[in-house]
Amino acid sequence: MALVFTITPSIQRAVVVINRVPSSKFPLLLSRILQKLHLKDERTFSEDEEDRLQSALALSDDELQLVLETCEFFLHQAAYHAAKPTVLSQQLSKLSLDEDKVEAIVDAWQSGAKQVIEQLRQQQMLPKRLDDIHWALSLEMATKQESRLKEANACLQLTLRDDQTRSLDKVSLEMNHEELYDFYNQLETIQTQIDSLS
Numbered sequence: 001m002a003l004v005f006t007i008t009p010s011i012q013r014a015v016v017v018i019n020r021v022p023s024s025k026f027p028l029l030l031s032r033i034l035q036k037l038h039l040k041d042e043r044t045f046s047e048d049e050e051d052r053l054q055s056a057l058a059l060s061d062d063e064l065q066l067v068l069e070t071c072e073f074f075l076h077q078a079a080y081h082a083a084k085p086t087v088l089s090q091q092l093s094k095l096s097l098d099e100d101k102v103e104a105i106v107d108a109w110q111s112g113a114k115q116v117i118e119q120l121r122q123q124q125m126l127p128k129r130l131d132d133i134h135w136a137l138s139l140e141m142a143t144k145q146e147s148r149l150k151e152a153n154a155c156l157q158l159t160l161r162d163d164q165t166r167s168l169d170k171v172s173l174e175m176n177h178e179e180l181y182d183f184y185n186q187l188e189t190i191q192t193q194i195d196s197l198s
Contacts (some may be wrong), residue, residue, distance in 0.1 A: 003081040005074070005091045014070035015095050017063045023100045025057060030108035033071050037079070038119035044068060071105070078109050079116050085109060130157040131168065154180045 005011065021029070036044045045053060045068070054064050078088050085106050092102045134157040141150060156173040175183060 003077060003083040003087055003091055005077070005095055007095060010066070011070060012096060014066045015097055017059065017067055018070065018101055019098045021057055021059075021067065021101070023104070027104045027108060028100060029053075029057075029067075030071060030075075030104060030163070030174055031112075033068065034075060034108055034112040037072065037075055037116050044072070074105060075109065078113070079120055082113075082117060083109070127164045128160040128162050128169070130158060132160040133157070134159075152177055 018026075033044055036042060044069060050064060053059070054061060057064065057067075059067065076091065077083070083091075088109055089102055089106045092105055093099075097105075136155045138153045139150065154164070154175050156175070157172045157183075158173070159165075160169045162169065162172060
């Protein structure tokens with residue numbers, strides 16, 4: 001899948017504001033965004049820094065947030081697609097970004113791409129991961145209504161480890177034959193997709 005930016009109303013508004021940002025200050029803004037791009041729960045700028053940025057760039061709070069979010073989006077997409085500089089430049093130019101802004105984004109991407117991609121690769125998408133599985137089978141032989149009932153159920157207990165808090169959570173599942181078979185097919189689909197990526 002190739003890198004493609006869709007022109008949405010939000011991106012159109014952002015492009016107008018980004019084009020107003022002074023060319024001398026824009027690369028510094030991008031540099032800071034790239035440094036913090038891999039950090040999920042950390043803001044790129046503190047509140048004090050954002051106040052100073054608003055003054056320095058002559059932007060309102062909403063405009064500054066739009067610029068930051070859009071630049072982060074551009075760089076995240078570039079990282080996700082491991083975009084080549086020429087492709088990134090072409091896609092950004094299609095959005096009507098001024099040439100100096102396109103060059104600044106591409107230059108920032110060229111200088112920081114390798115490090116950002118490596119940092120994002122090391123990052124886990126979810127803080128919890130599967131640590132252990134226990135299972136058991138049970139067979140229900142009869143009920144008051146049916147004396148010849150034979151229904152098999154699988155009982156799974158998944159132990160999930162939270163890498164941030166180091167805690168363990170246990171999730172219990174009970175599935176009949178049909179549900180277990182559907183679950184197995186979904187796992188096979190996931191395995192096939194992972195195999196196709198490697």
